[in-house]
Amino acid sequence: MSAVTMSGRSGVEGGSLVQRAIDAVRTHIRTEGLRVGDSLPGEGHFADKLGVSRAVMREAFGVLAALRLIDVGNGRKPRVSAIDGAVIASSLDHAVSTAQISVADVWDVRRTIEIRTAALAALNRTDAEARAIVDLAEAMDRDHADMAKVAAHDIAFHDAIARAGKNALFVQIVSSFAPLMQEAVPAAWKTREGPEDRAATLERHRTLARAIMDRDADAAVQAMDAHFDASIGDILRGLANLEPSDV
Template sequence: MLNKTLVPQSVAREIQSMIQNGSLKLGEKIPSQREFSQKFGISRASLREALLTLETLGLLKTEAGRGTFVSGGPSSASNHMAPWRYSDSYSVFDVFQTRIMLEGQIASLSAGRLTAIQLDQMERLTRQMEECWAKQDLLANVEADLEFHAIVASACSNVMLRALYQNVREQLTETQRQPIPITDPSRMNASIAEHRRIIVALRANDPAVARLEMETHIRNTARCAGLDP
């Protein structure tokens, strides 16, 4: 049985496939949550999580009083970022600012601690990001990005920082999805190149460069979202 984290991911992937194969067409209103949850055999809470993920990626758009519609994805010039999900608690600016400080320090403390297997996996994930972006598999692109950053965090020598990363991971990872609808190919290519520079610094066991490359990467992602933390 799929756990409560994998269920929304699995359903989001199915809905993305329906959009890609034309079962759900651009501009079409998707079925009601009741109908969709029955179709997939999941709870409405899991369905809502899947729909929110797809909306953040720009594949769906909710219009007040009308429903949820298939959007254009990042290739559509009219697309814009979805509303920030955590606005009741933190601004997206604050989360990006926290990411720069937290993940920069984590990268510094992870240098020299990642195994060859982990570093090779980060290389594979970076290639996966590149390949999935090329075929507009946005879910797989972002999932590879999330796993890349999680591997770095898992090697941090400071147990408290690792725990802090896990405690705020939902908010941190949302900033990795949030800019996708307005990300053009040149920015994605740059992001992938930044990942590779992070790997080089970590392989070289260079804490200062690892920190700098991670901070630069997150700051550039924030700028893509129209922010300058």
């Protein structure tokens, strides 16, 4: 079947051949009920079926791989990819760097999402997941003098809470905040002037971890809300003090 007869319109009227090839691959995944890790036919199969060149299909596969919808590699068939927060992270970074949204906008959305993940974690976590969350809160305390380690523990802490909630979409959205947190967490800590202030921040993390350990969803929500109440001002002040090229 030719590219024209597929839609009854010319290539120009029907959109680019590459876009139509992308749509065809996505339709194949959906209609065949493919799941993560399942193999897809190769470029030649789709090229013959759609009446397009292999160059068109190669470009379509490249776009799909860049969007993390398929996984391609040398010497093997393409496979269906797992959902990947890196795509969201890239969009967020672009939006912030081009002033389409502000850091405050991102943190407002993050606050809303993470209050819900805290409740879900308290309800759905396993014992091992609860222990890991507590361990990460304690690791932040132990390594409080090393900002790189604190940032890594903090990112892992929020990621672990999202994973314990058992909602895969929340996991990916929370993970998409990680690149910004790598700048924001150390910047925020620099605005916390005394040891009492830093100790209070660490205690808020421990309080949240304990609420999840205790399966107390209401307390977890309150703890996450208090965490953002106290932290967001520090984060925004810290980022305001960075050079634009540093964010």
